[in-house]
Amino acid sequence: MKLSEYIINDIKPLISSNKISELQVLFNQLTFSHMPVIDNNDVFLGCFSETDAYCFESNKTLEDYKYAIEGFFVRENALWLDILEIFAKNSTNIMPVLNHKNNYLGYYELNDIISLFSESPFFSEAGSVLVIEKGINDYSFSEISQIIESNNGRILGAFVSKMKPNLIQVTLKIGNTSLDTIIQTFRRYSYQVVSGHEDDSYLESLKERSDYLNKYLNI
Numbered sequence: 017m018k019l020s021e022y023i024i025n026d027i028k029p030l031i032s033s034n035k036i037s038e039l040q041v042l043f044n045q046l047t048f049s050h051m052p053v054i055d056n057n058d059v060f061l062g063c064f065s066e067t068d069a070y071c072f073e074s075n076k077t078l079e080d081y082k083y084a085i086e087g088f089f090v091r092e093n094a095l096w097l098d099i100l101e102i103f104a105k106n107s108t109n110i111m112p113v114l115n116h117k118n119n120y121l122g123y124y125e126l127n128d129i130i131s132l133f134s135e136s137p138f139f140s141e142a143g144s145v146l147v148i149e150k151g152i153n154d155y156s157f158s159e160i161s162q163i164i165e166s167n168n169g170r171i172l173g174a175f176v177s178k179m180k181p182n183l184i185q186v187t188l189k190i191g192n193t194s195l196d197t198i199i200q201t202f203r204r205y206s207y208q209v210v211s212g213h214e215d216d217s218y219l220e221s222l223k224e225r226s227d228y229l230n231k232y233l234n235i
Contacts, residue, residue, distance in 0.1 A: 019096055022129070023113050023122040029054045030078060032061060037074035039064055052112045052120060053078055053085065060112060060120045062087045089114050092121055096132050099124060138173030143191035147177065147210040148202055152184045155207070160186065163201050169193045185210065 029052040030039060042051055043066045050063035062085030064078065072081050089112040090099050103111055109126040133139070148160070157174065164171055170192040178185035190198065199209050 019094075019099075019132075020092060022124055022132075023092075024125060025122040027123075029060075029112075029120055030064075031056060032077065032079040032082070034078055035074065036069065036072045036076050036078065036081070039069045039078065040074060043069055048110045049108045050086065050110055052110070052123060054120050058119050060089060060114050060118050061085055062089075063108070063110075063112065088112075090124070091116070096129055100129050100133060103129065136173065138189045141172050141189070141191055143170075143172050143189050144195045145211075146188045146190055146195055146198065146202075147185060148188065149183055149185045149208040149210055150206065152179070152182055155184055155186070157186075159205065160188070163205060164188070164190055164198055167193060167198045167201055169198055 027042075027046070027048075030042070032053055032055055039051060042048075048066070050065050051069075052063050053061045055061055061082070064081075064085060068081070068084045072084075086106065088102055088106040088108065090102055092113055092115055099111060103109070103126050111124040111126070111129075113121045113123060115121055160174070161171060169190045172189040172191050174186060174188050176184060177187040202209055
């Protein structure tokens with residue numbers, strides 16, 4: 017399905033000449049965090065937040081508070097992952113969609129975009145999740161892919177989940193095989209395994225040997 021099919025037009029944007037009281041009424045009726053605003057030529061100006069709307073004098077116009085307008089939006093040809101990122105950066109649940117002339121086309125709802133993410137193979141396909149860490153100058157995705165595929169694994173998704181000055185963390189979704197041999201191979205290549213959502217027999221083996229040694233020493 018094309019992403020443009022998710023564009024919604026059931027709520028008309030406000031015009032800058034509308035009063036603040038009209039904005040407040042809309043926020044009372046809807047669950048949106050922001051409301052889009054356009055000028056008289058359908059050119060997008062930005063969004064007013066619900067938090068700001070109740071701080072303004074209701075008898076004034078939106079134009080009087082144009083300094084409070086937030087300018088986030090996406091283009092009609094934007095990718096869903098980019099859209100999700102802009103949602104997160106602006107703490108909003110509504111995303112205005114513009115064409116190349118900056119005309120307002122409608123909006124995306126956050127839940128619709130998240131649903132696309134949840135339908136991706138990273139979530140929908142059966143597999144195991146593995147989180148690994150390594151020095152930021154020492155890791156490579158080509159090496160990570162080689163380790164997984166050389167152990168008959170299939171990569172369903174991968175992303176950088178944490179980044180520090182000298183360390184990077186990668187979250188992997190792996191299908192088609194057990195994590196056990198993959199985890200051991202990552203360790204041989206000096207990757208630290210942060211977590212693996214499957215039994216790690218290497219750790220279990222170490223634990224069993226440690227328990228056995230303790231029992232032997234206590235005899």
